[in-house]
Amino acid sequence: MPKESPILVGLEIGTSKICAAIGEENERGEFTLLGIGQAKSHGVRKGEIVDPAKAQEDVRAALGNAEEQAQVMVRNLFLGVTGRHIEGFNNMGMHPVASDDRLVTAQDVADAANNAKAITLPAEHTILHTIRQRICLDGIEIADKPVGMLGRKVEAHVHVIHGNSLRIQNSMRLVQALSIEVNQPVFNGLANAQAVLSPEDKENGALVIDIGGGATEFVFQQGQAIRQSGVFAIGGDHVSNDIALGLKINIGLAERLKIQHGAAVVGADSRGRSVRLGDDDLGLSQREVSLEHLHRIMSARLQELLELIAERCSEACLLDEARAGVFLSGGCSHIPGIDTLAQRIFRLPVTRATCRNITGNSATLGHPEFATAIGIARYGGMRLRNRPRPRFSLRNVLPFLR
Numbered sequence: 001m002p003k004e005s006p007i008l009v010g011l012e013i014g015t016s017k018i019c020a021a022i023g024e025e026n027e028r029g030e031f032t033l034l035g036i037g038q039a040k041s042h043g044v045r046k047g048e049i050v051d052p053a054k055a056q057e058d059v060r061a062a063l064g065n066a067e068e069q070a071q072v073m074v075r076n077l078f079l080g081v082t083g084r085h086i087e088g089f090n091n092m093g094m095h096p097v098a099s100d101d102r103l104v105t106a107q108d109v110a111d112a113a114n115n116a117k118a119i120t121l122p123a124e125h126t127i128l129h130t131i132r133q134r135i136c137l138d139g140i141e142i143a144d145k146p147v148g149m150l151g152r153k154v155e156a157h158v159h160v161i162h163g164n165s166l167r168i169q170n171s172m173r174l175v176q177a178l179s180i181e182v183n184q185p186v187f188n189g190l191a192n193a194q195a196v197l198s199p200e201d202k203e204n205g206a207l208v209i210d211i212g213g214g215a216t217e218f219v220f221q222q223g224q225a226i227r228q229s230g231v232f233a234i235g236g237d238h239v240s241n242d243i244a245l246g247l248k249i250n251i252g253l254a255e256r257l258k259i260q261h262g263a264a265v266v267g268a269d270s271r272g273r274s275v276r277l278g279d280d281d282l283g284l285s286q287r288e289v290s291l292e293h294l295h296r297i298m299s300a301r302l303q304e305l306l307e308l309i310a311e312r313c314s315e316a317c318l319l320d321e322a323r324a325g326v327f328l329s330g331g332c333s334h335i336p337g338i339d340t341l342a343q344r345i346f347r348l349p350v351t352r353a354t355c356r357n358i359t360g361n362s363a364t365l366g367h368p369e370f371a372t373a374i375g376i377a378r379y380g381g382m383r384l385r386n387r388p389r390p391r392f393s394l395r396n397v398l399p400f401l402r
């Protein structure tokens, strides 16, 4: 393969599809997408690997597609992770300044930040990301860092995202078995926000929700800080499952009905209307299903999911601060009426997300289901640009196994 320039690769091992994004960044940090490869996913459920052999084959296929498009050979990548084991929460670390006449040093700030990381996690969990929210000196938020100021107490407020280290390791091992190095595992939700929010959206505060096949991630970003994040192991597969149960049809047909005739709200136009199922679908000719019933089933599940997220965000009154509104990505953001449903629940403007501030194939960038993989690559670029550090190693993921 001809090109050997430094490239950024993001890989999402999703429930419905495996997606690899390859891009490059110029010296101004502008990102160009060079290729997107995807393969149908067979070994993943609810965002987690359940059949490693199948998942590995799918990863190989997706990477192969992306390599061909981008004309590069992938040697290392940033790997997206999700699943119900991943959790985000806010924490604060404090460090006292030795005496009233001593100026605050960079070390005081670093000590406060380290104390914020010193938290008790479940034994089998490891920290994926610690994102600084703000630094305060004696309770007053300081624009940058309080270095050189007088004060008694430095406080670092951070958002910590952690997950089960063995499950993260399982995803990493699958990629490493293909002789590809994993630079760092990245929480999918964080990646989505990097792909779909403009710098202005971030400044204004935005809630990004990615509804995939088996998992839904959400992240509330304000400036460079993450204020809230999380995962629910609910996605489009659950919607299809509800349709299959509610209409007493097989799951394949339910999936087709969802895509061809689905909606997230029950509108007046669906009342009294029905869809005829083909003879081959059930062996039952003339079987009809009510469109209103189909939409009611879909709406109930999607409403439940969005309300769970609204509840998590309202704990900290975050929705009042989402001046840029809500951004929906993932395959389920295609469902007609999902923006209307989300507007009702969040009482905020809702945007169906596309990838922003990225150049490349514009058709691809418009697909909300590619946002995660593209965002992972973008996040990788940001990490390398801002903080070139030693490569992520299993030792870092599994400190307790040392």
Ligand SMILES: Nc1ncnc2c1ncn2[C@@H]1O[C@H](COP(=O)(O)OP(=O)(O)OP(=O)(O)O)[C@@H](O)[C@H]1O
Pocket: 012, 013, 014, 015, 016, 017, 018, 041, 046, 047, 211, 212, 213, 214, 215, 216, 235, 236, 237, 255, 258, 259, 260, 262, 329, 330, 331, 332, 334, 335, 336, 368, 369
């Ligand atoms: N046009 C559409 N209308 C309705 N649903 C759709 C449409 N396109 C895709 N979906 C649904 O989106 C889901 C797949 O989304 P996506 O590709 O984002 O999932 P994934 O990233 O593989 O999964 P996950 O992130 O949950 O592990 C499936 O449930 C699929 O049925």
Ligand SMILES: [Mg+2]
Pocket: 012, 014, 015, 210, 212, 213, 330, 372
């Ligand atoms: Mg996904």
